[in-house]
Amino acid sequence: MPINFKDVSFTYSYKTPFENVALNDINATILDKSFTCIVGKTGCGKSTLIQQLNGLLLPTKGEVIVDEFVVSSNRKRRTKKLANLRKKVGIVFQFSENQLFEETVLDDVAFGPTNFKVSKEEARKIAKECLLKVGIKEEYFEKSPFELSGGEKRRVAIAGILALSPSIMVLDEPTAGLDPEGTKEMMELLKKMNESGTTVIVVTHDMNLVLTYATNVIVMSDSRIVKEATPDELFLDNDEKYSLETPYIAKVVQELDKKGIKLDTKVIKDVKSLASEIARKRKNK
Amino acid sequence: MNNMILGRYSPYDSFLHRLDPRNKIVSMILLMVALFFQFNLPGTSITDFVMTFIVEGVILFIVIISMIVAHVSIKQFFKSLKAMWFVVLLLFIINIFIVASPSSADWTSTMYYYYGESFRIQVPAWNWDYPIYWASIYQSIKIVSRLIIMISLTMILTSTTKPLDLTFAFEWFMSPLKLIKFPAHEIAMTLSIALRFIPTLLDETDRIMKAQSSRGVDFKHGRVSLRIKALVALIIPLFISAFQRSEELADAMEARGYNPRAKRTHYHKLTWSVFDSVIILFTLAILAGVIVISVMNITYYTPTFLGWLFIALAITITMFILLGIFSSTRKVAK
Known part of the structure; x- marks a missing residue:
C-alpha cells in the first residue's frame, strides 16, 4: 500500500504567537516497496514531513493515509489507535544513538517489542536477529550501549526500530556524522532491507547516495514539495533550480554529454554502472 | 511543549519591553510583597479577606493592563496555567484541612467562630468527624489566588524581558x-x-x-x-x-x-529612563499603601464604597494615560 499525503499542512505552535509553518499543502505519494529519498535544504520541512507518517505530529490540515491508517487532526477521520501505526512505520531519528538507555545492547533493542506486548524471551530472540542483521557482533550483546562507538550506537538504534518489524522504515539523516565506510555499510543495509520488501524512506543531504540507492526522490523547498522524480530525471535535468548539489557521477555524465557522448542515464547509478555503460557504448561503436 | 508559554520571552516592542530589567525585577518583587500582607483592622467592618481581595484586585488589574500592553495573550496564559492545575488544587485542598485549627486562642480562631462551619466531613467507619469552616475556605481561596497572581507577575517579567x-x-x-x-x-x-x-x-x-x-x-x-x-x-x-x-x-x-x-x-x-522611575514610584506607592493600612493599622479612615470607586478610577485613569502614551507596540522579528 502506498503512502498518501493529501493537502497536508503543518504549523508548529499553531494558534500561538510562536506559529511556524513547516509544511504547506503537501500532496505526494510514496510508492510501496520503493527506496525514497527526501532532499532539500535544512529547515524546509523534511523532518516534519516524516513525523506525520506515524502520527507523532498530526497535520493541522489535510491527512496522511498509510494503509488502513488515517493520520489527521480531525478526530472523526483519525484512526483510533495510532500506537499500532508506530509498529508499521518505524522512524529512526537524527542522531538516534541518543535514545539508547537500557543496561545492555540486547535489552535496548528488545525494549521496542516488549512495548507491543511481546514476551521478554521472544523480544530478546527478535533483538538478537535484528542486531545480527545490522552487523553488531554477538560479543557486544551484553555490553552497555554507552561503550560502543558512534556508528555502532546508531546501528543499535536502527536495530531497535527494526525489532518492531515495520513494513515502512523511515530514517532521518542516517549517515550524518558517519565515516565513509560506515555510510556505505548503512546504505547497503538499507538497500538489503528494501530488497526484502520494506519501503525505505531516507532524509539525506548526500546526493551521491541519492543517485546510487534511491528509486524515487522528493525535493522539498520552503515547506513545499517542488519535485517528485527518479534520481536520473532529477540530476540530469540540468538547470539546477532546486539548488541541490550534483552527484559527481552526474557531473561526469553531463561533461560527457557536452563532449557529444550520449549515455543511457536510466541505468547509471554508481561508478560501476557508469563504467559498464561507457564500455557498452564503445562496443556498439 | 506547545503550551509552554509560561516563562517564555515574547518578542514585541512595547512599553513594558523597553523598561529597564532592573526596574522590572524590583517592581515585581514590590508587588509580590504587597500581595502577602495580612490585614487585621479592629474596629472596622473591613475584614482581612475583603482587604486582601481588594489588594489582589488592584494587582490583578495591573497584571491585566500589563498583559494587554505587552501583547501577552490572556487566553494563552490561562491555557498554560492548566499545567499548574494539579498544584493549585492540591494547595487548595491541603489548606482547607490544615488552616482550619480554631483551637488556638489567637485572633484567627475568633474569626473561624465568626464565620462558622460550612459542613462536616464524616466517615463513620473511621470514627472521623472533621469540621470545615468557611474561614478556611476563604483562606484557601486567598492563598491560591495569591499564587496565581504571583505566577502571572513573573510571567509578565519573563515574557517582556x-x-x-x-x-x-x-x-x-x-x-x-x-x-x-x-x-x-x-x-x-x-x-x-x-x-x-x-x-x-x-x-x-x-x-x-x-x-x-x-x-x-x-x-x-x-x-x-x-x-x-x-x-x-x-x-x-x-x-x-x-x-x-x-x-x-x-x-x-x-x-x-x-x-x-x-x-x-x-x-x-542597561539604561534607566524617566518611565522607569515613574513605574517604580507607582509600585512603591502601592506597597506603601498596603503597609500603611496593614502594619500601621489605620482605622480612622475607612473609605466608603464611593471612596473605593474613586481610588479604582484614579488608578484606571493613570494606567490608561500611560497606556495611551506608550502603547505604540509592534511585533519585531524573532
Missing part, C-alpha cells in the same frame, strides 16, 4: 558583592547559560519522547508502572545528552579564551 537582560540585571544587583570577592559574574554567567539551555533541553526532551514513542512507548496512557518505565526511557538519554552538551560547551568556551576573572565590558548597557 530577554533572559540575557535578566541576567545582566542580576549581575548588576550582585555587583556590590564583588567587593567581598563574591563571584557575581560567574553566577550571572551560570544563570544565563542555564536559561539559554532551557529551550534546548525542551527540544531535546521532545525529540527523545518522539524517538521513544516510535519504539512504542506510551507516555500518556497505560498503567503507572509502565509510565514510570517510560520516564526512565526519557530521563536517562536526556541526562546523558545534557552532560555531553555541558562538556562540549565548556570546551568551546575555553577554546575561545573565556576567563571568568577577566575584566569585561558589556555590549548592551
Whole structure:
C-alpha cells in the first residue's frame, strides 16, 4: 500500500504567537516497496514531513493515509489507535544513538517489542536477529550501549526500530556524522532491507547516495514539495533550480554529454554502472 | 511543549519591553510583597479577606493592563496555567484541612467562630468527624489566588524581558558583592547559560519522547508502572545528552579564551529612563499603601464604597494615560 499525503499542512505552535509553518499543502505519494529519498535544504520541512507518517505530529490540515491508517487532526477521520501505526512505520531519528538507555545492547533493542506486548524471551530472540542483521557482533550483546562507538550506537538504534518489524522504515539523516565506510555499510543495509520488501524512506543531504540507492526522490523547498522524480530525471535535468548539489557521477555524465557522448542515464547509478555503460557504448561503436 | 508559554520571552516592542530589567525585577518583587500582607483592622467592618481581595484586585488589574500592553495573550496564559492545575488544587485542598485549627486562642480562631462551619466531613467507619469552616475556605481561596497572581507577575517579567537582560540585571544587583570577592559574574554567567539551555533541553526532551514513542512507548496512557518505565526511557538519554552538551560547551568556551576573572565590558548597557522611575514610584506607592493600612493599622479612615470607586478610577485613569502614551507596540522579528 502506498503512502498518501493529501493537502497536508503543518504549523508548529499553531494558534500561538510562536506559529511556524513547516509544511504547506503537501500532496505526494510514496510508492510501496520503493527506496525514497527526501532532499532539500535544512529547515524546509523534511523532518516534519516524516513525523506525520506515524502520527507523532498530526497535520493541522489535510491527512496522511498509510494503509488502513488515517493520520489527521480531525478526530472523526483519525484512526483510533495510532500506537499500532508506530509498529508499521518505524522512524529512526537524527542522531538516534541518543535514545539508547537500557543496561545492555540486547535489552535496548528488545525494549521496542516488549512495548507491543511481546514476551521478554521472544523480544530478546527478535533483538538478537535484528542486531545480527545490522552487523553488531554477538560479543557486544551484553555490553552497555554507552561503550560502543558512534556508528555502532546508531546501528543499535536502527536495530531497535527494526525489532518492531515495520513494513515502512523511515530514517532521518542516517549517515550524518558517519565515516565513509560506515555510510556505505548503512546504505547497503538499507538497500538489503528494501530488497526484502520494506519501503525505505531516507532524509539525506548526500546526493551521491541519492543517485546510487534511491528509486524515487522528493525535493522539498520552503515547506513545499517542488519535485517528485527518479534520481536520473532529477540530476540530469540540468538547470539546477532546486539548488541541490550534483552527484559527481552526474557531473561526469553531463561533461560527457557536452563532449557529444550520449549515455543511457536510466541505468547509471554508481561508478560501476557508469563504467559498464561507457564500455557498452564503445562496443556498439 | 506547545503550551509552554509560561516563562517564555515574547518578542514585541512595547512599553513594558523597553523598561529597564532592573526596574522590572524590583517592581515585581514590590508587588509580590504587597500581595502577602495580612490585614487585621479592629474596629472596622473591613475584614482581612475583603482587604486582601481588594489588594489582589488592584494587582490583578495591573497584571491585566500589563498583559494587554505587552501583547501577552490572556487566553494563552490561562491555557498554560492548566499545567499548574494539579498544584493549585492540591494547595487548595491541603489548606482547607490544615488552616482550619480554631483551637488556638489567637485572633484567627475568633474569626473561624465568626464565620462558622460550612459542613462536616464524616466517615463513620473511621470514627472521623472533621469540621470545615468557611474561614478556611476563604483562606484557601486567598492563598491560591495569591499564587496565581504571583505566577502571572513573573510571567509578565519573563515574557517582556530577554533572559540575557535578566541576567545582566542580576549581575548588576550582585555587583556590590564583588567587593567581598563574591563571584557575581560567574553566577550571572551560570544563570544565563542555564536559561539559554532551557529551550534546548525542551527540544531535546521532545525529540527523545518522539524517538521513544516510535519504539512504542506510551507516555500518556497505560498503567503507572509502565509510565514510570517510560520516564526512565526519557530521563536517562536526556541526562546523558545534557552532560555531553555541558562538556562540549565548556570546551568551546575555553577554546575561545573565556576567563571568568577577566575584566569585561558589556555590549548592551542597561539604561534607566524617566518611565522607569515613574513605574517604580507607582509600585512603591502601592506597597506603601498596603503597609500603611496593614502594619500601621489605620482605622480612622475607612473609605466608603464611593471612596473605593474613586481610588479604582484614579488608578484606571493613570494606567490608561500611560497606556495611551506608550502603547505604540509592534511585533519585531524573532
